[in-house]
Amino acid sequence: MPAHSASLPTTRESVTHKFNIGNHEGYLTIGLYPDGRPGEIFIKMAKEGSTMCGMCQAFCRAFSLSIQLGLTLPEAIARFRGMRFEPMGPTSNPDIPQASSIVDYVARYLELHFVR
Helix, strand or coil: CCCCCCCCCCCCCEEEEEEEECCEEEEEEEEECCCCCEEEEEEEECCCCHHHHHHHHHHHHHHHHHHHCCCCHHHHHHHHCCCCCCCCEEECCCCCCEECCHHHHHHHHHHHHHCC
């Protein structure tokens, strides 16, 4: 897959996915390029402290920049999939019944829905 330029269109389509890992609820929003490929991600965790929210923002920024600046989606997924830290455990998604972290869940979700 060819690399995209760093900037996405000002107005763009997106997908928002609600998830639960253990007792932690979150929302993953994936901003899309006009061709339907992911160009950015955002995570909003419900009722979480500033440290968790800050770490989610840092991950999203690193992941988004990596795919905007030339790392293919499968390569980015490979680097983040399998990371293990809390919260972890059963999820609300039957396609991903267990996740070893929020980062692992997001990588696996992107792989399921955007890697062909």
